[in-house]
Amino acid sequence: MKIVLDLIRNQPADKAMAILRHTPKAASECLEKLLKSAMANAEVKEMNTASLYVAECFVCPGPTLKRFQARDKGPRIQNTQENQPYHTGSCREKNKTRIVAIADRVAHPLYKKIVGRTYKLKAHDENNECGIGDTVKVMETAPVQG
Numbered sequence: 001m002k003i004v005l006d007l008i009r010n011q012p013a014d015k016a017m018a019i020l021r022h023t024p025k026a027a028s029e030c031l032e033k034l035l036k037s038a039m040a041n042a043e044v045k046e047m048n049t050a051s052l053y054v055a056e057c058f059v060c061p062g063p064t065l066k067r068f069q070a071r072d073k074g075p076r077i078q079n080t081q082e083n084q085p086y087h088t089g090s091c092r093e094k095n096k097t098r099i100v101a102i103a104d105r106v107a108h109p110l111y112k113k114i115v116g117r118t119y120k121l122k123a124h125d126e127n128n129e130c131g132i133g134d135t136v137k138v139m140e141t142a143p144v145q146g
Helices: 002-008 014-021 025-043
Strands: 054-058 064-070 076-082 084-091 097-107 114-124
Touching: 002 014, 002 054, 014 054, 014 114, 025 054, 025 097
Parallel strands: none
Antiparallel strands: 054 084, 064 076, 097 114
C-alpha cells in the first residue's frame, strides 16, 4: 500500500488518477475509488477541480484483533490480525495562504521517551513564492488584514 501512496503523493488529482489506473498493484483499485470520492466531494463543494492535488496520503495501523489458540497442557498462543486503514487528503492551493507542517521530537513528560509529533500552521505568503517541499521559517506576528 505504501508503495502506491508514494507514487501519488503531491501529484495533481488527474495525474494521480492516471497513475492508479496503470499501476498493477492490488491497492491501486481501492485508492482509485477513494480518490474518485474525494474529487466528487470537491465538485459538490463547488471547488475548482483543475487545481486539486493529493496533499497528503498515509497508512496507519488500525485496530488489532486479538485471538487465542489453545495448546496442550494449558498454554495458549496469541494470534493478532492487523487492519490498515488508509487516509488521503486532497485540497486546493489557496491564494497567499500556505499550510506548513512542523515536525518536532520531544521527550514524553512522564515516560521520558522521545516522541515525534507533527502539527500544521497556516502561513501567509504575500507573493505566492513557496512551493511543496520548501523549507520555511515561521515566526509569530500580528494578524494580516487582507
